[in-house]
Amino acid sequence: MEFKDYYxxxxxxxxxxxxxxxxxxxxxxxxxxxxxQPEKNxxxxxxxxxxxxxxxxxxxxxxxxxxxxxxxxxxxxxxxxPPGWQSSNDSNSAHSGGDFSDFFNSVFGGGxxxxxxxxxxxxxxxxxxxxxxxxxxEVPVFLEDLFSEAPKTxxxxxxxxxxxxxxxxxxxxxxKIPSGVVDGERIRLKGQGGKGLGKGRSGDLYxxxxxxxxxxxxxxxxxxxxxxxxxxxxxxxxxxxxxxxLAGKINLNxxxxxxxxxxxxxxxxxxxxxxxxxxxxxxxKIVTPDKTTDEDKxxxxxxxxxxxxxxxxxxxxxxx
Amino acid sequence: MSETLLIIxxxxxxxxxxxxKDMIIEVIDYGIAEPVSGxxxxxxxxxxxxxxxxxxxxxxxxxxxxxxxxxxxxxxLLKQKExxxxxxxxxxxxxxRF
Numbered sequence: 001m002e003f004k005d006y007y008x009x010x011x012x013x014x015x016x017x018x019x020x021x022x023x024x025x026x027x028x029x030x031x032x033x034x035x036x037q038p039e040k041n042x043x044x045x046x047x048x049x050x051x052x053x054x055x056x057x058x059x060x061x062x063x064x065x066x067x068x069x070x071x072x073x074x075x076x077x078x079x080x081x082p083p084g085w086q087s088s089n090d091s092n093s094a095h096s097g098g099d100f101s102d103f104f105n106s107v108f109g110g111g112x113x114x115x116x117x118x119x120x121x122x123x124x125x126x127x128x129x130x131x132x133x134x135x136x137x138e139v140p141v142f143l144e145d146l147f148s149e150a151p152k153t154x155x156x157x158x159x160x161x162x163x164x165x166x167x168x169x170x171x172x173x174x175x176k177i178p179s180g181v182v183d184g185e186r187i188r189l190k191g192q193g194g195k196g197l198g199k200g201r202s203g204d205l206y207x208x209x210x211x212x213x214x215x216x217x218x219x220x221x222x223x224x225x226x227x228x229x230x231x232x233x234x235x236x237x238x239x240x241x242x243x244x245x246l247a248g249k250i251n252l253n254x255x256x257x258x259x260x261x262x263x264x265x266x267x268x269x270x271x272x273x274x275x276x277x278x279x280x281x282x283x284x285k286i287v288t289p290d291k292t293t294d295e296d297k298x299x300x301x302x303x304x305x306x307x308x309x310x311x312x313x314x315x316x317x318x319x320x
Numbered sequence: 321m322s323e324t325l326l327i328i329x330x331x332x333x334x335x336x337x338x339x340x341k342d343m344i345i346e347v348i349d350y351g352i353a354e355p356v357s358g359x360x361x362x363x364x365x366x367x368x369x370x371x372x373x374x375x376x377x378x379x380x381x382x383x384x385x386x387x388x389x390x391x392x393x394x395x396x397l398l399k400q401k402e403x404x405x406x407x408x409x410x411x412x413x414x415x416x417r418f
Contacts, residue, residue: 035398176321178326
């Protein structure tokens with residue numbers, strides 16, 4: 001395994017005092033924390049930073065690390081702790097949210113469950129009982145799936161400890177999406193996460209539901225939003241428009257003098273709720289024709305001359 | 321077929337990160353997770369999204385060495401940001417139609 005240079009990770013000198021280490025950590029944590037820049041995918045860099053700080057903020061761990069560093073830098077890419085190496089530090093990192101590297105675990109031992117589960121040394125946890133890790137996967141779901149009674153097949157891979165090594169095992173589950181589930185919700189599958197150690201129970205699997213954008217409908221909670229394009233004369237004169245729903249077509253009455261943004265609520269044509277159905281909201285959008293003939297233009301000009309409305313009348317002279 | 325759940329009990333929530341009940345109660349006191357039903361710890365029930373926020377809060381508390389009030393504020397702001405991002409994406413998509 002690779003030797004980790006924690007001083008380099010934090011960007012501090014080897015003789016830096018605790019104050020300088022804290023300062024460097026805080027500055028980098030602000031820059032690298034995954035919540036600060038989710039699009040940058042800085043999880044691994046942040047984990048490395050937390051690990052470096054975990055070691056260097058603790059005088060005992062730091063002393064042990066410094067000792068190892070003298071030994072480890074010679075075999076940088078193929079580091080193994082010296083024979084008989086044992087940390088005197090009771091490394092309890094379970095509450096630090098630690099998910100540390102093999103290097104950390106081999107040097108300081110896995111204090112938290114994460115570390116024990118990932119350890120490559122089976123002897124580390126003989127006789128040890130611990131709960132399996134929870135896992136979360138994102139599941140794309142089509143709107144139509146929310147009406148289907150058929151179970152959805154979910155395929156994913158899960159890290160599993162076999163013969164002391166972490167292997168990725170492919171799993172397939174059939175899941176019925178519960179009624180009333182909305183975008184962003186998490187469905188819990190009890191005991192389908194990482195396997196527990198010894199007599200420890202398995203973790204849970206969370207399915208993070210992400211609705212796939214629909215070509216026609218947008219979603220607001222349990223309501224569907226349909227943008228309905230209408231022509232200017234349809235808006236002025238009113239009309240009857242055939243519109244799609246997830247359960248077939250229906251007719252909508254557009255009142256005379258409708259405007260862009262006017263909403264018409266159609267009860268019970270939305271998504272499934274725990275009981276009943278949400279609504280569909282048709283939002284009008286006035287669109288002009290793509291093409292106009294000379295005859296069309298002449299008619300529009302006649303209308304323009306007759307027009308007595310000024311949509312900009314509320315703009316006062318000084319605002320313009 | 322796997323059993324699906326949209327809730328988690330208080331006891332189960334405590335097992336997640338092998339945390340003490342007192343710590344979880346602290347998280348709840350600050351409004352980071354709120355029970356959807358139940359009037360005492362024995363019958364408290366949470367929605368499954370609470371698990372994510374409890375984990376997030378505990379990670380922030382330990383990794384960034386913050387106090388709970390700061391964690392609660394960050395979590396609240398993250399929730400607001402997530403909601404606004406989603407609303408913005410929805411509105412952008414709607415504006416692009418026709």
